[in-house]
Amino acid sequence: MTLYQTTFENFNKNYMGSAAMAVIGQSCLGGAAAMYVLANGTSISQMIQLAIIVLACVFANTSILAQMKHKMVFNLIITSAFLSVFFIFLNSFIL
Numbered sequence: 217m218t219l220y221q222t223t224f225e226n227f228n229k230n231y232m233g234s235a236a237m238a239v240i241g242q243s244c245l246g247g248a249a250a251m252y253v254l255a256n257g258t259s260i261s262q263m264i265q266l267a268i269i270v271l272a273c274v275f276a277n278t279s280i281l282a283q284m285k286h287k288m289v290f291n292l293i294i295t296s297a298f299l300s301v302f303f304i305f306l307n308s309f310i311l
Contacts, residue, residue, distance in 0.1 A: 235280045238293045246273035249300035252307040272296040
């Protein structure tokens with residue numbers, strides 16, 4: 217099995233606990249990404265990056281609260297975490 221399938225099965229088996237931890241984790245990671253973006257100023261490019269981070273986190277949290285399918289929730293959490301880490305890396309080392 218692939219890493220994705222194994223992780224999804226664990227997430228699906230323990231959905232309530234995993235979803236609660238995901239809300240906390242990805243919200244904190246999104247907040248850190250927003251801090252790194254805003255540390256470089258408030259130009260239009262930073263505002264676009266901030267909007268992407270906020271929307272990704274809001275979609276992930278909303279999918280959990282709206283009780284969407286577990287696979288959709290899992291994919292949105294992964295997307296949110298990936299975007300947050302990407303923008304932290306981008307604003308820490310490149311910009």
